[in-house]
Every structure is written in structure tokens, then in C-alpha cells.
Amino acid sequence: MWKSTPAGGPERVVALADGVFAIAITLLVLDFSVPSGLDSAAYHAELRDLAPNLGAYVLSLLVLGVFWRDHRRIFGYVEQVDGQVITLSLLGLGVAALLPFPTKLLAEYGNEPVSVAVYAAAIAALGASHLALLAVLATRPWLRGGAAPEEGFLLFGLDIAATVVVFALSVPLALAVGPAAMWSWLVLVPVQGLLGRSATRARRDVLTRRARG
Numbered sequence: 001m002w003k004s005t006p007a008g009g010p011e012r013v014v015a016l017a018d019g020v021f022a023i024a025i026t027l028l029v030l031d032f033s034v035p036s037g038l039d040s041a042a043y044h045a046e047l048r049d050l051a052p053n054l055g056a057y058v059l060s061l062l063v064l065g066v067f068w069r070d071h072r073r074i075f076g077y078v079e080q081v082d083g084q085v086i087t088l089s090l091l092g093l094g095v096a097a098l099l100p101f102p103t104k105l106l107a108e109y110g111n112e113p114v115s116v117a118v119y120a121a122a123i124a125a126l127g128a129s130h131l132a133l134l135a136v137l138a139t140r141p142w143l144r145g146g147a148a149p150e151e152g153f154l155l156f157g158l159d160i161a162a163t164v165v166v167f168a169l170s171v172p173l174a175l176a177v178g179p180a181a182m183w184s185w186l187v188l189v190p191v192q193g194l195l196g197r198s199a200t201r202a203r204r205d206v207l208t209r210r211a212r213g
Contacts, residue, residue, distance in 0.1 A: 010078040013089050017075075020093045021068040027100040028057050056107035060099055063123055067096065070130055070160060077137065077147040084136055085143065092129030095122055116174040116181055120167040127164035131157060151202035159195045162188060 032053060034046045071092070078085070102119040109115045137144055138153040149156045166188050174181035 005082055007082055007086070008080065010075045010081050010085075013081055013086060014072070014075050017068070017071050017089065017093055020097050021064055021071075024096050024099055025061060025064055028060055028103055030100075031104065032057075052110055053107040056103045056110070059106075060103040063126075064096060064099065066163075067092075067126055067130065073149075073156075074130065074134055074137065077144045077149070079145040079147070080143045082140070082143060085133065088129055088133040088136065092126055092133065095126040095129060098122060099126070111179055113174045113178045113181075116179050117171045120170040120174060120181075120185075124164050124168040124171070127160055127167065131160045131164055134160065150206045151199035155195065155199045155202055159192060159199070162191045162195060166191070 032050065034043070034050070038046060071089075081089075099122055102115070102122045105112075105115040106119045134153065134157050138148075138157070141148075166185060170181045170184045173184060
């Protein structure tokens with residue numbers, strides 16, 4: 001285990017994360033534009049050309065929103081940070097800040113297998129950083145003051161791990177079968193639905209035990 005030396009509260013890391021996610025979301029829309037002076041036919045053609053950008057924007061907005069929510073939740077249990085927590089947070093934020101680039105690749109060259117693979121790899125890397133951060137905190141209760149997710153670290157971690165696995169597996173799949181590999185991302189919908197219901201039951205059981213105790 002790495003040596004863990006508490007280095008203050010998590011407030012600055014959380015503030016930095018909020019800023020990085022906000023900037024990354026803003027960068028997603030900077031390339032949206034329609035030239036002036038177009039006639040009706042050209043205007044509608046430009047709008048049709050923006051459709052892939054809008055689709056990629058919505059996808060990345062959802063992804064960044066989910067990871068921002070998870071980052072906030074993880075740090076809701078943190079009372080002290082150490083060097084490893086800071087390092088893993090910075091790695092994840094670095095990937096989050098990079099996400100507008102693979103989003104643009106997906107929007108403009110979505111028919112290229114490499115674009116899909118690069119996008120999937122970025123999402124898997126972002127999820128892996130959060131999963132590593134959660135694993136470090138799970139094994140270092142002194143950084144949390146004993147606080148933990150009501151459903152437990154295992155179920156919380158499985159929710160993040162599902163995203164990592166699905167997107168990581170879609171990297172070689174994209175290179176093998178092409179952009180159709182993006183359909184594999186839909187596997188996350190039922191998987192995370194099941195994990196969400198399991199987490200809800202676990203939280204309910206915890207609340208019931210507390211009420212009885």
C-alpha cells in the first residue's frame with residue numbers, strides 16, 4: 001500500500017473538479033455555428049450537417065454529467081485527501097478535460113473505427129480513474145472518518161466498473177467491426193438499471209436496520 005499522509009480537506013479538489021467539468025461541457029459546443037447570409041436551402045443543409053455534432057454533444061454531456069455526479073458523491077465521503085487521492089483525481093480530470101477532442105472526432109468522423117475506439121478509450125480511462133479513487137478510499141477509512149456509501153463500496157464500485165468494462169471492450173470491437181460497436185454501449189442501460197435497483201434495496205435495508213436499532 002502506498003504511504004498515506006493526509007494533506008488537508010477535499011474542498012480544493014472538489015472546486016477544481018467542478019471547474020474542469022464545467023469547462024469541458026462548455027468546450028463541447030464551441031464548434032456549433034451556422035454561417036450567416038445563407039439561402040433557405042443552404043441554411044437547412046447546415047442544420048442537417050450539425051446533427052452529428054448535436055448527437056455527440058448529448059452523449060458527452062450525459063457522460064460528463066454522470067462522472068461529475070459520481071465525483072461529487074465520492075468526495076462526499078472524504079474528510080482528508082492524501083497524495084494518491086489528489087493524483088488519481090488529477091488524472092481523471094485530465095481525461096475529462098480531454099473529452100471534447102474525441103467528441104469532435106466522433107461527430108466529424110464517426111464512420112471511422114478509430115474515432116469510436118478513441119472515444120470509448122477516453123470514457124474507459126475516466127471511469128478507471130474514478131474506480132481507482134474509490135478503491136483507494138475504501139481501503140483508507142482514516143481519510144473518510146469511517147464514512148461509506150449506504151449500499152457499500154462494492155455496489156458503488158460495480159456501477160462504475162460496468163461503464164469501464166463496456167467501453168473498454170468496445171475499443172477492440174470498434175477496430176474489428178467498425179462504428180457499429182457503438183451499439184454495444186446500450187448494454188449499460190439494463191446493467192446499470194439492475195445495479196441501481198440492488199443499490200436501492202441495500203440502502204433501504206440499511207435504513208431499516210437503523211430504524212430498528
